[in-house]
Amino acid sequence: MKHLYLQQGNLDVESFIDTRAAMKNFECKGKQVEFRTVTGEVAGAHKRSDTIVSGSGGGGSTYNGHGYTSPVQISSKIVVKQEFFLKPADGNQIPVQLSDEDIPLSDRQNMTMISGHAGNAVGKWTHLVNHDAALYWKLGDVGAHAVVWGLVRNPLFSFLIGVAIWIAIGYAVSGSVGFIGMVAFWVYEWINLRNVSKALRNHFDELGREMLRKDAVSS
Structure with missing residues (x-):
């Protein structure tokens, strides 16, 4: 057993994951993501909903009785948070919290969680496999996972690099050429x-189908 650090949504947990239960790795441009599994019984499954409210507008200006005010716009988003414990047959209970996921679960169901790990990056839950229902769900956004695992640049960093290219080429050659270079970099x-x-995403589907095939063979 190996001590690993896992994160999903807003929850940081330290869990004991059986690193021997490994799956097919994902390789990209010399970098590798390892996938590991932990299987157990669900306990204490429950959900809650958080409402996030945001607003914009309401600004404006007036002069001598004339002016304008932009309308206020209010929006809200309901985020479902799902929590449960996974009880392996021969290990410690693992607390799991999933944010912005709404997956049907009930206590005592047999389930596998798959996690992805790359170098020193924080581990991320990638799959929930319900063996009793013969279904799997992919967790989180694959683009966000790719950033955490260092497979692609953070979009903000890419934006700043593009601006730097514009400034550098604009200073050395011309602003229009620098602008073209910036846009070309962003497109790339x-x-x-x-x-x-x-x-x-295709690899995630392959891992999910692999888990279900194992169930079919064992049954």
Whole structure:
């Protein structure tokens, strides 16, 4: 057993995951993501909903009785948070919290959680496999996982690099050439993120189907 650090949503947990239960790794441009599983029985499953309210507008200006005020816009989003314990047959209970996921679960169901790990990056839950229902769910956003695992650049970092290219080329050559260079870099980064996300999404599906095939063979 190996001590690993896992994170999903807003929850940081330290869990004992059986690193021997490994699955097919994902490789991309010399980098590798390892996938590991932990299987057990669900206990204490429950959900709660948090409402996030945000607003914009309401600004404006007036002069001599004339002016304008932009309308206030209020929006809300309901985020479902799911919590439960996973009880392996021969290990410690693992607390799991999933944010913005709404998956049907009940206590005493047999389930596997799959986690992805790359180098020193924080481990991320990637799958929930319900063996009793013969279904699996992919967890989180694959693009966000790719950033955490270092497979692609953080979009903010890519934006700043693009601006730096514009400034550097604009100073050395011309502003219009620098602008073209910035846009070309951003397009390249977007295509790279799209391609990596697609490959990672396909790999996730392959891992989920693999778990269900194992169930079919064992039964």
